[in-house]
Amino acid sequence: MTDHDQAPRGSDVHALSGAYAVDALDDVERAGFEKHLRECPACRAEVESLQEAAALLSTEPTAPPSELRDRVLAGIDQVRPLPPLRSGSTVAEPTDALAERRRRRLRLGRLPLLVAAAAVLIAAVGGAFWLQPGDEPKGPEITAAEKVLRAEDATRIAKRFPDGSQATVVVSRSEGRAVILTDDLKPAPDGKDYQLWLQTPAGELQPAGLMPDTRDTTKLLDGDASRATGVGITVEPDGGSEQPTSEPIAFFALDA
Known part of the structure; x- marks a missing residue:
């Protein structure tokens, strides 16, 4: 007699894989399911997959996009259905306790879909949030600006207007570059641009790019900042200038 035959009629022992993976079975259910696992390679593979996904979810959480819930709920009806009853089998009228257990199993049966969806989300967008300063990225190569911000020797100078x-x-x-970050900085006047400058050790200002017309931005400066002594911002005609045409509205003195 197989475990399928030993399972109570009207129950689906396969549906317990999600509950078992997150340790949500009572002692009796766990013992019965573990006995079933020895005879069911499909359930063993499913439990291993769910436990690996659950391990990913044990890290510090990252807020998922709002549309994830709708996608998950829309896919719930694709969860593997209960297998058909064998010919001649009957289903006894459940007691209140048995009915509640079956409802709990149905909810837990949805865990594979939820865990899989969350794991996909983590794989797609989570990696960027887990990298700490000095860590090497394990996904696509990071941008030059991100390298500056995460560099061991990164130095920050802030100005409030x-x-x-x-x-x-x-x-x-070490990276030889500089980045400017703005917080709620109002755009330049009509017909003007904010232009960035790197100051050389000789005191000359060299063009380092134009600021985007957005209040909050992260901009990598053009040019070599490995020996720069300062960063300036001036208001210039649209398109910028080869030399500053006005005094800087802000100047950031860099350590030599």
């Missing part, structure tokens, strides 16, 4: 907006320059000598 009278209207409450802020700009921060981050420089990494």
Whole structure:
């Protein structure tokens, strides 16, 4: 007699794989399911897959996009259905306790879909949030700006403007680049651009790019910042200038 024959009629022992993977069975159910696992390669594979996915979810959580819930709920009806009853089998009228157990199993039976969806989300977008300063990325190559921000020798200099907006320059000598980050900085006047400059050790200002017309931005400066002594921002005509035409509205002195 196989475990399929020993299982109570009207129950689906296969549906317990999700509950077993997250340790949601009582002692009696766990013992029975573990006996079934010895005879069912499909359930063993499913339990191993779910436990691996659950291990991924044990890391620090990242907020999923709002549309994930709708996609998961829309796919619930694709969860593997209960197998058909064998010919001649009957289903006894469940007691309240048995009915509640079956409802709980039905909810837990949805775990494979939920765990899989969350694992896919983590694989797609989670990696970027788990990288700490100095870590090497395990996915696609990070951008030059991200390398500066995560560099071991990154130095930050912040300036706050009278209207409450802020700009921060981050420089990494090892990367030889600088990045500017703005917080609620109002756009340049019509017909004008904010232009960035790198100051050389000789005191000259060299063009380092134009700021985007957005209040919050992260911009990698053009040019070599490995020996720069400062970063300036000026207001220039649209398209920028080869030399500053006005005094800087902000200057960030860098350590030599």
